[in-house]
Amino acid sequence: MAQFEAKTLKGFRDFLPDAMAPRQAMLRVIEATFERQGFVPLSTPALEYAETLTGKYGDEGDKLLYKFQDHGEREVALRYDLTVPLARVVAQHRNDLQLPLRRYQVASVWRADKPQRGRFREFMQCDADIVGPNTALADAEVLCTGLAVLRSLGIEGAMLHLNHRDLLFSFLQAAGVDDPDQQLKCIRAVDKLDKIGQAGVTAEIVRECGLTDEQAAKAIAPFLAAEATGGAESEFARIRAFFQQELTAAALESALSAVARLETVLGLVTAAGFGAMIQFNRSVARGLDYYTGVIYETRLTDPRVAGIGAVMSGGRYDHLIGMFSRDEIPAVGISLGLDRLLAALVELGLIPGGQGTTPVCVTVFSADQAGTSLQVAQLLRDAGLRVEVDTQGGKLGKQLERAAKRGNVLAVVLGPDEVAAGEAVLKDLRKGEQLKVKIAELAQAAAHALAD
Amino acid sequence: MAQFEAKTLKGFRDFLPDAMAPRQAMLRVIEATFERQGFVPLSTPALEYAETLTGKYGDEGDKLLYKFQDHGEREVALRYDLTVPLARVVAQHRNDLQLPLRRYQVASVWRADKPQRGRFREFMQCDADIVGPNTALADAEVLCTGLAVLRSLGIEGAMLHLNHRDLLFSFLQAAGVDDPDQQLKCIRAVDKLDKIGQAGVTAEIVRECGLTDEQAAKAIAPFLAAEATGGAESEFARIRAFFQQELTAAALESALSAVARLETVLGLVTAAGFGAMIQFNRSVARGLDYYTGVIYETRLTDPRVAGIGAVMSGGRYDHLIGMFSRDEIPAVGISLGLDRLLAALVELGLIPGGQGTTPVCVTVFSADQAGTSLQVAQLLRDAGLRVEVDTQGGKLGKQLERAAKRGNVLAVVLGPDEVAAGEAVLKDLRKGEQLKVKIAELAQAAAHALAD
Numbered sequence: 001m002a003q004f005e006a007k008t009l010k011g012f013r014d015f016l017p018d019a020m021a022p023r024q025a026m027l028r029v030i031e032a033t034f035e036r037q038g039f040v041p042l043s044t045p046a047l048e049y050a051e052t053l054t055g056k057y058g059d060e061g062d063k064l065l066y067k068f069q070d071h072g073e074r075e076v077a078l079r080y081d082l083t084v085p086l087a088r089v090v091a092q093h094r095n096d097l098q099l100p101l102r103r104y105q106v107a108s109v110w111r112a113d114k115p116q117r118g119r120f121r122e123f124m125q126c127d128a129d130i131v132g133p134n135t136a137l138a139d140a141e142v143l144c145t146g147l148a149v150l151r152s153l154g155i156e157g158a159m160l161h162l163n164h165r166d167l168l169f170s171f172l173q174a175a176g177v178d179d180p181d182q183q184l185k186c187i188r189a190v191d192k193l194d195k196i197g198q199a200g201v202t203a204e205i206v207r208e209c210g211l212t213d214e215q216a217a218k219a220i221a222p223f224l225a226a227e228a229t230g231g232a233e234s235e236f237a238r239i240r241a242f243f244q245q246e247l248t249a250a251a252l253e254s255a256l257s258a259v260a261r262l263e264t265v266l267g268l269v270t271a272a273g274f275g276a277m278i279q280f281n282r283s284v285a286r287g288l289d290y291y292t293g294v295i296y297e298t299r300l301t302d303p304r305v306a307g308i309g310a311v312m313s314g315g316r317y318d319h320l321i322g323m324f325s326r327d328e329i330p331a332v333g334i335s336l337g338l339d340r341l342l343a344a345l346v347e348l349g350l351i352p353g354g355q356g357t358t359p360v361c362v363t364v365f366s367a368d369q370a371g372t373s374l375q376v377a378q379l380l381r382d383a384g385l386r387v388e389v390d391t392q393g394g395k396l397g398k399q400l401e402r403a404a405k406r407g408n409v410l411a412v413v414l415g416p417d418e419v420a421a422g423e424a425v426l427k428d429l430r431k432g433e434q435l436k437v438k439i440a441e442l443a444q445a446a447a448h449a450l451a452d
Numbered sequence: 453m454a455q456f457e458a459k460t461l462k463g464f465r466d467f468l469p470d471a472m473a474p475r476q477a478m479l480r481v482i483e484a485t486f487e488r489q490g491f492v493p494l495s496t497p498a499l500e501y502a503e504t505l506t507g508k509y510g511d512e513g514d515k516l517l518y519k520f521q522d523h524g525e526r527e528v529a530l531r532y533d534l535t536v537p538l539a540r541v542v543a544q545h546r547n548d549l550q551l552p553l554r555r556y557q558v559a560s561v562w563r564a565d566k567p568q569r570g571r572f573r574e575f576m577q578c579d580a581d582i583v584g585p586n587t588a589l590a591d592a593e594v595l596c597t598g599l600a601v602l603r604s605l606g607i608e609g610a611m612l613h614l615n616h617r618d619l620l621f622s623f624l625q626a627a628g629v630d631d632p633d634q635q636l637k638c639i640r641a642v643d644k645l646d647k648i649g650q651a652g653v654t655a656e657i658v659r660e661c662g663l664t665d666e667q668a669a670k671a672i673a674p675f676l677a678a679e680a681t682g683g684a685e686s687e688f689a690r691i692r693a694f695f696q697q698e699l700t701a702a703a704l705e706s707a708l709s710a711v712a713r714l715e716t717v718l719g720l721v722t723a724a725g726f727g728a729m730i731q732f733n734r735s736v737a738r739g740l741d742y743y744t745g746v747i748y749e750t751r752l753t754d755p756r757v758a759g760i761g762a763v764m765s766g767g768r769y770d771h772l773i774g775m776f777s778r779d780e781i782p783a784v785g786i787s788l789g790l791d792r793l794l795a796a797l798v799e800l801g802l803i804p805g806g807q808g809t810t811p812v813c814v815t816v817f818s819a820d821q822a823g824t825s826l827q828v829a830q831l832l833r834d835a836g837l838r839v840e841v842d843t844q845g846g847k848l849g850k851q852l853e854r855a856a857k858r859g860n861v862l863a864v865v866l867g868p869d870e871v872a873a874g875e876a877v878l879k880d881l882r883k884g885e886q887l888k889v890k891i892a893e894l895a896q897a898a899a900h901a902l903a904d
């Protein structure tokens with residue numbers, strides 16, 4: 001037969017068992033937490049009509065869509081995120097869905113981006129959103145959910161940086177940038193502050209918006225304000241006073257309402273017990289155009305993983321669903337960065353290793369004893385243990401060698417004499433110890449040895 | 453903004469929470485069973501180089517591939533199944549994988565097939581395979597795993613129909629069809645026996661292989677033999693005698709070795725406790741070209757779901773990995789039909805309904821009491837309950853109406869007087885009953901009410 005070179009596409013990954021098992025363990029904790037927080041699963045297809053996705057992510061995003069013609073010459077595209085498909089679902093199934101809808105989805109998305117360290121063309125997104133009410137309670141519930149996930153994973157040192165899009169618009173307004181398109185360009189530039197620095201942001205605003213250096217510097221000055229002293233409360237008071245001085249009455253309402261929303265949300269998240277994990281941060285901008293209210297990014301504070309970047313982000317997007325529907329339906333959501341989270345959990349020792357190997361191996365004494373091995377294995381499995389049978393055969397010594405190399409913790413040996421006496425030998429491959437156990441008590445003995 | 457029509461592509465599905473929650477509950481049972489049976493998770497990308505996939509599924513399959521050029525003008529394709537990517541992975545990561553590899557994978561696959569009842573262009577496959585040894589033990593372990601999954605899901609009435617590709621080849625050989633290509637064409641035709649009947653199969657063989665009607669009838673006669681009387685043992689004896697009479701010595705070896713393998717595998721699966729769920733069936737053919745050893749299909753026997761088709765199938769494929777590698781690496785696997793399984797579980801009442809709704813709703817008495825609601829909700833969640841907070845607000849009566857309509861089972865009401873006394877009101881929305889509970893004991897009371 002012809003030989004094909006076995007290779008993966010650049011930016012795409014195989015997850016072998018040692019890499020996949022901890023990912024899956026993490027995903028199960030996340031999903032269970034989403035469900036406790038009152039979210040239910042919803043799933044959308046990998047492929048959508050291209051027109052469903054284009055025009056939602058900005059020009060940059062459009063270029064990264066995997067787009068092609070299907071067999072019926074329809075223009076289709078692989079999903080780019082889980083948010084636009086959610087908006088499509090809500091509009092399409094409006095009559096079958098009761099609002100508020102609290103859904104979570106964990107699924108792969110595809111972006112034809114330049115692959116680099118930590119950036120892939122296929123990666124998994126993990127979102128929870130509340131669709132329906134534009135309320136501080138909905139904002140607070142999704143934020144608490146994200147923070148509850150981090151806590152469930154064992155992460156204590158995390159800080160959610162909270163801001164509001166209308167606050168950004170108001171700051172820009174006060175600086176004299178009042179064209180909505182220019183405002184968005186400025187926000188996209190500010191979003192890159194960490195990456196390109198103050199000078200880079202200023203240069204981008206000059207280039208993109210045609211502002212002078214001075215105007216650009218003024219536009220971004222409010223975002224660079226030093227961290228609050230005296231806490232969020234006094235910072236909000238100062239911002240209120242600033243807006244009252246700088247804005248017209250017409251522009252003031254939206255600015256003050258953003259400050260009020262931020263205060264309320266901070267208060268609610270604190271009441272829920274997550275006060276130590278959240279703070280107001282006026283420099284958070286978020287790159288996507290569709291955000292309309294609260295926006296946030298969450299960073300880990302433990303110095304061992306502080307450089308890992310945002311692990312949970314999102315915001316309110318009240319106009320996106322309206323692009324598919326007659327009704328504007330508000331929504332707010334969070335998205336977890338799974339690759340970063342997993343890297344952090346491994347670095348912090350919060351994910352146990354070795355899950356890629358089944359803990360118990362039942363060996364096969366001889367071909368005519370193979371049925372006994374399967375029978376005993378099934379007995380242990382029915383008791384809840386993870387058990388493999390050696391399917392390769394050969395001498396017992398070879399089987400035990402393979403088991404140890406593979407990383408099995410326990411091996412069961414079923415010699416005919418022992419079996420005749422209703423017994424088995426249980427070997428601890430880490431300790432090199434073994435003991436004879438009644439087969440009826442083998443499951444209990446194995447569970448006990450594994451718990452050691 | 454522009455309006456887009458919200459629609460899904462034909463053959464693709466949204467799973468709203470009421471449909472998704474039971475699917476997910478089923479998948480969790482399946483994955484947990486796979487792990488108890490000694491399989492570990494492995495994941496491959498959705499997109500592969502097109503040449504990795506083409507030429508593996510026959511001409512029909514090739515036509516169904518979603519194939520396109522990516523941004524780097526590479527020919528790529530969405531995966532068509534999980535078996536060919538597994539073969540690619542094993543060849544590619546040969547040095548990082550210890551054999552036998554026992555992996556499972558649950559993931560979507562895409563086929564541009566004509567959509568019809570029960571057939572979709574995107575569907576989820578759910579596979580477990582043992583890569584490495586070509587042994588009866590490996591065959592038996594995957595079969596036991598498939599049957600253990602059915603049993604874990606609560607399905608007792610299922611029958612796995614077991615056959616062997618070499619038995620089919622030998623029957624055809626005995627009928628004078630000795631060209632390997634013609635043999636495969638006959639097998640593909642026999643695979644359609646249920647769909648197109650004996651006359652249809654005969655006609656297809658005449659058309660595809662250029663045989664006479666008489667030759668075609670002779671070729672398929674052995675597959676049509678009535679069910680064995682006297683059990684598999686005497687049927688195997690009759691088949692052995694038939695081959696000894698009809699085949700040359702050269703052809704006999706492979707035939708007898710297939711019979712022996714079938715006998716051994718049946719014995720092992722019976723020893724493991726699944727004897728009542730497996731039988732030999734000489735008419736099982738399987739359509740895919742790459743099978744080389746045991747093949748099987750599993751049907752449900754409960755009359756309520758007997759018409760649902762095969763729910764678990766697969767076989768041994770010892771040459772597929774060799775297409776990507778210098779080494780031939782044998783493998784054997786099962787694949788579960790998730791859509792059919794779920795339909796059966798629902799029909800048999802084995803999947804509880806209502807999982808698409810969170811059971812507990814905490815209401816919000818007034819805006820300035822919202823923090824208390826979030827705090828109490830988080831308390832219940834930390835105790836393991838699935839809880840949503842009413843994020844829409846409004847009058848308490850409206851909130852309770854919404855909760856009942858949505859399907860919440862319990863509602864928590866936190867009036868200021870009760871809260872001041874450290875108490876809450878727990879309402880059972882099904883029964884219309886309510887009781888006052890200390891907040892410290894609320895989680896326990898709610899869990900108790902839900903267990904009712």
